[in-house]
Amino acid sequence: MRVQVHFFSYFRDLAACSQCSLNLEKGTNLEQALVEIHAKFPNLKAMKKSTLVAVDMEYVSRDHLLCEGNDIALFPPVQGG
Amino acid sequence: MMRRQLILTPEPISQSVMAGPCAENKSCGALLSFVGIVRSLEGDQVIEGIDYEAYQAMAKHQFQLLFNEMEQRWPIESVRLIHRLGRVDVGQASLWVELLAPHRQEAFEALGWLIDTMKQKVPIWKHPIPRPETATTAPRAAIEQDGETQCDDPSTIS
Numbered sequence: 001m002r003v004q005v006h007f008f009s010y011f012r013d014l015a016a017c018s019q020c021s022l023n024l025e026k027g028t029n030l031e032q033a034l035v036e037i038h039a040k041f042p043n044l045k046a047m048k049k050s051t052l053v054a055v056d057m058e059y060v061s062r063d064h065l066l067c068e069g070n071d072i073a074l075f076p077p078v079q080g081g
Numbered sequence: 082m083m084r085r086q087l088i089l090t091p092e093p094i095s096q097s098v099m100a101g102p103c104a105e106n107k108s109c110g111a112l113l114s115f116v117g118i119v120r121s122l123e124g125d126q127v128i129e130g131i132d133y134e135a136y137q138a139m140a141k142h143q144f145q146l147l148f149n150e151m152e153q154r155w156p157i158e159s160v161r162l163i164h165r166l167g168r169v170d171v172g173q174a175s176l177w178v179e180l181l182a183p184h185r186q187e188a189f190e191a192l193g194w195l196i197d198t199m200k201q202k203v204p205i206w207k208h209p210i211p212r213p214e215t216a217t218t219a220p221r222a223a224i225e226q227d228g229e230t231q232c233d234d235p236s237t238i239s
Binding site: 008009 | 133134140142143196199200201202203204
């Protein structure tokens with residue numbers, strides 16, 4: 001299955017792009033997808049502890065099962081206001 | 082049903098909007114508004130402004146979730162919120178929130194909760210713009226909010 005990954009704020013700089021596609025096995029959860037993302041974008045791995053992750057605009061747990069067409073967003077802590 | 086207005090905009094938050102008429106409701110005795118203003122210091126850095134970036138679709142969605150929760154927890158009759166995006170100079174308003182409630186206590190509690198929770202959940206980021214004479218690093222390049230850059234290597238991970 002294919003999902004889209006989006007990077008925001010300085011994560012986009014660390015990844016050197018704003019988005020990419022991932023082909024994942026059916027039944028992959030978010031944590032497993034993050035392992036693949038960090039392998040492709042090692043600069044993001046150092047930010048792992050502070051990384052916020054959303055799937056289709058919702059904060060979900062790392063064991064959340066991904067589906068075809070999901071939009072995964074990775075970004076640093078938010079700072080609005 | 083709580084009335085809602087949410088605007089994310091690159092345009093300045095005008096005095097006319099902030100002074101505009103709130104929803105008419107004769108059962109409400111508290112009208113509370115908050116204006117967040119860009120300070121000249123961000124940490125220990127002198128700045129001339131802040132460039133606000135948002136994941137806009139998710140920011141709007143998360144704001145609506147916060148409004149839902151706020152409506153469940155407090156008897157708020159109306160919420161209006163404007164958040165600036167893009168460059169906001171020092172001294173300008175970056176955030177304006179207005180709540181209308183029957184009594185002041187719930188309005189104060191809800192407003193504090195809304196802003197605190199926004200700062201934890203709504204995907205908006207600050208990029209300080211240093212004053213040139215104090216800059217130790219080059220100002221961050223402007224971000225195209227809707228622009229997308231693909232990876233140099235568009236190959237996918239299999």
